[in-house]
Amino acid sequence: xxxxxxxxxxxxxxxxxxxxxxxxxxxxxxxxxxxxxxxxxxxxxxxxxxxxxxxxxxxxxxxxxxxxxxxxxxxxxxxxxxxxxxxxxxxxxxxxxxxxxxxxxxxxxxxxxxxxxxxxxxxxxxxxxxxxxxxxxxxxxxxxxxxxxxxxxxxxxxxxxxxxxxxxxxxxxxxxxxxxxxxxxxxxxxxxxxxxxxxxxxxxxxxxxxxxxxxxxxxxxxxxxxxxxxxxxxxxxxxxxxxxxxxxxxxxxxxxxxxxxxxxxxxxxxxxxxxxxxxxxxxxxxxxxxxxxxxxxxxxxxxxxxxxxxx
Ligand SMILES: NC(=O)c1ccc[n+]([C@@H]2O[C@H](COP(=O)([O-])OP(=O)(O)OC[C@H]3O[C@@H](n4cnc5c(N)ncnc54)[C@H](O)[C@@H]3O)[C@@H](O)[C@H]2O)c1
Numbered sequence: 001x002x003x004x005x006x007x008x009x010x011x012x013x014x015x016x017x018x019x020x021x022x023x024x025x026x027x028x029x030x031x032x033x034x035x036x037x038x039x040x041x042x043x044x045x046x047x048x049x050x051x052x053x054x055x056x057x058x059x060x061x062x063x064x065x066x067x068x069x070x071x072x073x074x075x076x077x078x079x080x081x082x083x084x085x086x087x088x089x090x091x092x093x094x095x096x097x098x099x100x101x102x103x104x105x106x107x108x109x110x111x112x113x114x115x116x117x118x119x120x121x122x123x124x125x126x127x128x129x130x131x132x133x134x135x136x137x138x139x140x141x142x143x144x145x146x147x148x149x150x151x152x153x154x155x156x157x158x159x160x161x162x163x164x165x166x167x168x169x170x171x172x173x174x175x176x177x178x179x180x181x182x183x184x185x186x187x188x189x190x191x192x193x194x195x196x197x198x199x200x201x202x203x204x205x206x207x208x209x210x211x212x213x214x215x216x217x218x219x220x221x222x223x224x225x226x227x228x229x230x231x232x233x234x235x236x237x238x239x240x241x242x243x244x245x246x247x248x249x250x251x252x253x254x255x256x257x258x259x260x261x262x263x264x265x266x267x268x269x270x271x272x273x274x275x276x277x278x279x280x281x282x283x284x285x286x287x288x289x290x291x292x293x294x295x296x297x298x299x300x301x302x303x304x305x306x307x308x309x310x311x
Contacts, residue, residue, distance in 0.1 A: 008032035009113045009131070011083070011102075013040050015049055016059055016171075017067040017164040018152055020119075020145035025078070027138045028117040034077045036111055038102060039064055042085040053153035056171060056281065063170055070166035081105050092126075099130035157245050157310040172243040173309045174236070174279070176252035177302060179286025180208065182295040186302055187248035194306075197239035199249040203228045207259050218263075225260050226270050229253060233274065245310060252280045281309055 008028050014021055028035055041061045050058040065082060072078040083102060088094040106113065116127045116135045119142065124135045142148070147162040156163065156171050163171065177187040184204075191198030203220075207228075210218050220228075232251065240247050257271035284302055293301070 004114065006032040006034070006115060007111060007113045008035045009038065009102075009116045009133075010035065011038045011040060011116075011118070013046075013049075013149065014064050014068060015046065015149050016055075016152060016156075016167045017064065017071060018145075018147055018149060018159075018162045018167075019164065020139075020142060020147045020162070021149075022071060022164060023145045024117060024119055024138050025072070028136070029075075029078070031117075031136065032115065035079070036106075036113065037068060037078065037080045038083040038105070039068060039080060040083045040085050042088075042090070045085075045090060049153065055153055055156055056173060057279075059167075059170060063167075067164055067167040067170075071164050081109075092123075095126050095130055099126075102131075160245055169240045169243070172240050172245060172247050173281040174240070174247050174249070175282045175284070175306060175309070176249050176255070176280050177284045178204075178251060178255055180205075183286040183298060184250060186299065187250050189299070190246075190303065190306055191248040193303075194244060194246050194248075196244040196246050196248070197242055199232070199235045199239050199247070201228070201232055201249065201251045204251050207256075210263055211259065222260075222264055222268070225256065225268065229256055229271055229274055232256075233278065236278075246306065252283045253278050254280075254283065255285070282306065 008031065010025060010028060012021060025035065025037065039061070041064070046061075047058070061082060065080060068080045072080070083105065085098065085101070088097045088101065091098075105111075113131060113133055116131055116133050117138055118124070118127065118135060119138050119140050121137055121140050124137065127133065127135045139145070145162070147159060152159045152163060160168070175187070175190070177183070177190070179186070188198045188200070206219060210220055232249075232253075236247065236249065253271060253274040257268065257275045260268050260271055282305060284305060286298070289298055289301060
């Protein structure tokens with residue numbers, strides 16, 4: 001006897017996607033032929049969640065969507081839909097309107113669900129009523145993956161290991177430590193200590209020398225600076241994918257643009273654009289620290305500044 005083709009539904013905010021969500025989804029996948037995930041979004045509610053959180057920046061719907069897509073890429077029977085909840089009374093006061101909006105998407109894509117998965121026992125009756133489907137509760141006590149998105153929003157770095165790998169790069173804090181001699185080694189040292197990535201920039205020593213070099217004896221042309229900047233973006237982008245909470249480097253784009261302006265006595269639009277769009281969470285210039293301090297004291301000062309980023 002042919003068994004019924006099973007189509008499952010899962011609803012969530014995935015703010016952010018974590019291993020508990022992934023467990024729910026994978027557990028559901030053991031019981032269905034096809035799974036439809038609905039990513040609920042509502043601009044005011046989502047902004048409020050961010051305002052109450054300790055997340056470094058607000059994930060947009062596109063970020064949350066891409067975390068799901070990336071995590072379940074190559075899984076052709078997992079489908080992700082964006083569910084705009086604008087204008088509907090917030091949970092749990094808008095079940096009728098909310099389920100009607102879900103049904104619009106179901107009918108548009110000719111999806112005929114026959115099971116809903118959740119870890120929330122209090123929602124079972126409403127899901128059964130509005131979708132006329134049985135509900136399977138997965139790990140209501142969160143014993144298998146003891147984590148919630150609220151806990152991650154409250155303390156993303158303490159709960160780092162639970163954040164979905166696809167979402168981690170979004171939360172990595174970028175640190176540039178700029179200086180000479182022993183100070184220049186700090187970013188590499190801290191990357192080692194924090195078990196994370198470091199992006200060196202070998203050109204920085206050249207650039208620093210160029211400032212005091214007469215025009216006709218300089219090594220680097222104007223376009224070399226653009227190449228250095230683009231290469232740096234590429235290397236940072238690769239490194240952030242494998243970073244553990246922090247990413248260290250020896251130059252930021254604001255400083256690079258300042259060097260350029262100092263040397264060529266004009267602005268460059270590419271560097272200006274990078275300076276405005278590429279955000280660093282912490283930039284430490286050796287010149288801003290006490291010049292009478294020893295390298296060991298600088299190490300202490302900088303370490304404390306970095307540690308404060310993870311609170
Ligand atoms: N307006 C309404 O009345 C109404 C009614 C129902 C649902 N909704 C919407 O549905 C969405 C529900 O999202 P949510 O808050 O449940 O999202 P969520 O992202 O917190 O969770 C998504 C799913 O993962 C499960 N889960 C979370 N942590 C888990 C863990 N550690 N182990 C196993 N499973 C885990 C949850 O039970 C849920 O089923 C929201 O967008 C909400 O607005 C609205």
